[in-house]
Amino acid sequence: MGMSKDNVTGLLLALSSSVFIGSSFIIKKMGLKKAGTTGKSAATGGHAYLYEPWWWFGMISMIVGEIANFAAYAFAPAILVTPLGALSIIFSAVLAHFILKERLHIFGVLGCVLCMVGSTTIVLNAPHERIIHSVKEVWQLATEPGFIVYTLAVVIMVSVLIIYCVPRYGQRHLVVYVGICSLTGSLTVMGVKAVGIAMKLTFEGTNQFTYFQTWFFTLAVIGCCLLQINYLNKALDTFNTAVVSPVYYVMFTSFTIFASMIMFKDWATQNKSQIATEFCGFVTILSGTFLLHKTKDMGDKPTENSSLDRATIINNTDT
Known part of the structure; x- marks a missing residue:
């Protein structure tokens, strides 16, 4: 059965929302990093990012994404729109890889997948x-x-x-x-x-x-x-x-x-089957979140080890 015109409109709005929201994380992070070099960082209570154009571009991108997401619910059912929010994670991770040079360990990637699967399971089995x-x-x-x-x-x-x-x-x-x-x-x-x-x-x-x-x-x-x-x-x-x-x-x-x-x-x-499925979704989410926390710094270790290995090789060659 083909999708109705309203559902297609809602789908497109939800997809555009994911793109804007995923981009906003990267753009805001760029603004925060630039602001941190000229003033007190947000992590230490500073608000120098309010003077940084890149941070405002990121905020505008997030606002546009949230508006698109809100509008999507007016055209399509929540069971179609809500799971698509996970696409912002993928889009953000891809941009972070190429722009911010932030890399996830393979287990971190698995954690992301588990989080998305668990969230999708909950949403797809949630009542109307x-x-x-x-x-x-x-x-x-x-x-x-x-x-x-x-x-x-x-x-x-x-x-x-x-x-x-x-x-x-x-x-x-x-x-x-x-x-x-x-x-x-x-x-x-x-x-x-x-x-x-x-x-x-x-x-x-x-x-x-x-x-x-x-x-x-x-x-x-x-x-x-x-x-x-x-x-x-x-x-x-x-x-x-x-x-x-x-x-x-x-x-x-x-x-x-x-x-x-x-x-x-x-x-x-809801019936017992739906409740049980949602519980499984929560367990999957918890597993993914745990994996993400335990492996969030592992993506940088190969670089450090490689540097140590190169230093060892140079020292052995000199001797």
Whole structure:
């Protein structure tokens, strides 16, 4: 069966989103590296990158990608659009290899593959999204006990990461910075969905911006986005881009699906087979993430060993 016109449009938007988002990681990393040579780096709390054009080009690329991704959901189902986000990892890794000279060890490549397979498994077996007709309906779902508990848990975990873990482990463990971005991002997506519904209904003739709920969600999205941008910059300025991109994608996707299941009660429509398959997907993601962390520095070792071998050969020749 051929794809409908709307599905083709959604597919093209999702593909373009992956290209823009994948490129943004590389462009922003270039800007951060240049800014680090002229001022205090983002990893140490500096904001010199705000004066660097390359960083702004990267931000614009990411914004365009996110807008394209958001628009894709208006044409195609989530089961088609969401898995394509993994393509940004591949595109980013390829650009990092050729432009930034950042190479992954073979096990790191395997880790990326496991992450993408696990994420795709979860998304393909996730239930269909609940149809929302008004911002007030989203507000009602967001203020139910289950999602309030999740939101409080996210706020507490993010606070602990920022206050306790960042000063002690931020420079050594990628999951600290990426964890902050991913946990916050799960709330951002819920807010974006509410704002998107408000804009859609407003364009259709029913003004949703007269309700305080719309403005609350808008302010929440802006605040969460600023927090994500800050710590994503720190992650990119500290760790290998080819590792940041897949780990961020995996954690962000996992937390977002979990938040959506709580808020929209998607779990109620799933059978045991789907739940078991999703669990397998999570195990695959964890395996891939572990492999990425354990091998993130192995790509540079052959070069170091080769240098040592050449030095040994030269010394033996001299003697």
